[in-house]
Amino acid sequence: MQDTTFNALADLALESTGQFIASSKSYLVEARLSSILRREGFASCDDLAACLKARPNPVLSAEVAAALQTRRTRFFRDNDMLERIVGDVLPRKLKLSKAGRIKIWCAGVSTGEEAFSLAILLHEQERALRGARIEILATDICRSALDSARAGTFGHYSIQNGLSVHRLLAYFDELETGQWQANEELRRAITFRHHNLIDAEANLGQFDIIVCRHVLSGMAKSIRSSVAERLSDSLLPEGLLVLGHGETLTGISNAFEPSRRHRGGWDAIPAARRVAA
Amino acid sequence: MRHCLIVDDSRVVRKVAGRIVANMQFDVTEAVDGADALTKCRETMPDVILLDWNMPVMNGLDFLRALRRETEGRKPKVVFCSTETDKEHIGEALRSGADEFVMKPFDTDILQSKFAEVGLV
Numbered sequence: 387m388q389d390t391t392f393n394a395l396a397d398l399a400l401e402s403t404g405q406f407i408a409s410s411k412s413y414l415v416e417a418r419l420s421s422i423l424r425r426e427g428f429a430s431c432d433d434l435a436a437c438l439k440a441r442p443n444p445v446l447s448a449e450v451a452a453a454l455q456t457r458r459t460r461f462f463r464d465n466d467m468l469e470r471i472v473g474d475v476l477p478r479k480l481k482l483s484k485a486g487r488i489k490i491w492c493a494g495v496s497t498g499e500e501a502f503s504l505a506i507l508l509h510e511q512e513r514a515l516r517g518a519r520i521e522i523l524a525t526d527i528c529r530s531a532l533d534s535a536r537a538g539t540f541g542h543y544s545i546q547n548g549l550s551v552h553r554l555l556a557y558f559d560e561l562e563t564g565q566w567q568a569n570e571e572l573r574r575a576i577t578f579r580h581h582n583l584i585d586a587e588a589n590l591g592q593f594d595i596i597v598c599r600h601v602l603s604g605m606a607k608s609i610r611s612s613v614a615e616r617l618s619d620s621l622l623p624e625g626l627l628v629l630g631h632g633e634t635l636t637g638i639s640n641a642f643e644p645s646r647r648h649r650g651g652w653d654a655i656p657a658a659r660r661v662a663a
Numbered sequence: 664m665r666h667c668l669i670v671d672d673s674r675v676v677r678k679v680a681g682r683i684v685a686n687m688q689f690d691v692t693e694a695v696d697g698a699d700a701l702t703k704c705r706e707t708m709p710d711v712i713l714l715d716w717n718m719p720v721m722n723g724l725d726f727l728r729a730l731r732r733e734t735e736g737r738k739p740k741v742v743f744c745s746t747e748t749d750k751e752h753i754g755e756a757l758r759s760g761a762d763e764f765v766m767k768p769f770d771t772d773i774l775q776s777k778f779a780e781v782g783l784v
Contacts, residue, residue, distance in 0.1 A: 460776075542766060546773045550780045551757065551764040555750060 387412055391435040395419075395454065398438075402451030403527055404584040404609035418453050422446075452528035456604050459496045461548030462503045464599065464631045467650050471595060472507040473514075475626060475648050479594050480518050482624065487519040491593040491620065493583060494601035495524040498535025498576070499544065502568055504597070505575040506557055523590065525581035536578040538568030583613050592622045599630035607638065614639035618654040627652040665783065666690045666707070670700040670723065671715040671744070676767075680713055680744070683771050687778065697721025701729055708735045711783055713774075714761070716745035716752070724759055731760040740781040744769065 392412045399405040407415065416431055426446070428434045438447055462468065471490075479488055492501045501524035508520055526532050545554065545566040558566040581588055583601065596617055602610050617627055618641035627642060628651050629635070635642045635652060640660045645651040667689040671677050681691045692709070694700035696718040704712075712730075716723040723743065730736045740763070743756040748766040756764055763777045778784045 460772075542768075543770065543773065546766060546769070547776050549776075551753060551777075554764075555753060555757075560749060 387416060387431045391432045394435045398447060399451050399454045400606055402448060403455055404605040404613065405455055406606035415454060419450060422450060422453055455528060457496045457531065459499045461499045463500065463548060467628060468503055468507055470650065471628065472511050475595060476515060489593045490522045490595045491590065492522060492524040493596060493598040495526050495535060497531045498524060501576045502572060505572050506553055522576045524576050524578050527582045529580055532578050532580055538573040539565045541565055584609060590620060592620055593625060594622055595626050596621060597628045603633050611639045615641050618642060621654045625654060664688060664690045665710040668692050668694060668700060668703060668709040668712045670694045670712060672696055672718040683774050687775060687784065697723060697726030700726050704730060709739050711740045711742065713742050713744050716747050727759050727761060740783060742777050742781065
């Protein structure tokens, strides 16, 4: 791949999704675009970039940008934090909630493993949560990943990565294609929507908990701060942001501080109390 | 170091699984069928057994039932590893005493995940 091609595709990813791709990762660009190249009949990334330059195609550009994103996910990834959300954060929030309704937003869910993991834990804790109304909104920028997540279907490798055989038997059924599908109750527990975290106009409402794991760390530093700002606007008062293991907003955004009430979570700082970063 | 016994009549599967499990810091021994595995368990009971279903002489299910009747036979975690992946077969393996189930083919992530499920990673 020519340097000019890499630069054009890296710029496209940055402008469309906020993702930063280092030049040392050019091999990832080729790997992640291989199915689009095949489908569209391009011999190489150079041909694709030249075509996008000569004949701008917003739909294809958006698809290319989404395909360039990191999609590594698995069931029950960083499970300690998920269990803390269900076993500790939710019961506390429910005590404070008059309506008994909790809204959770899982941002950047890719093919849905994280959202389904959360839905499984909620189902297992149903009795402890005393019939509370818990809504899960799961979003991603990649429409093909969302289609797969919405169908609740998982392939041979992903269904066995992080999911115990007991949960497999309890919540999934094998399809004739060899894929496994989450049962209807689990699928009904999650609403999937297309959403771009860097789109300032896209407002999804406000949430008690936002789970946004291993998404911000893939973004350019210059963009993380504004995305964090928007996430803080999407939190209800006393709301909690959950990032991935090892991710931090310290030194990146003045909109959040490590939560004193919930270990591993982040509390939004009211605008009046924020200091310049 | 913990000890894993890999039971499979395929030399290729034993070799591939053995390499993955050795990288997970296990001592690895091999058995070619259920009868061979039972003899080896009576000599030294492993911490975990990666067990194939269809084998000559004694299949995985018969071995598992016999193992669980041995004095120390409750000790090893047993991860079944099979191409029989319908719910009925998986359920039968669990009812017979398996702790986890791997659907073939597998890779490093799957074996690590399943060993973690039984508390070995």
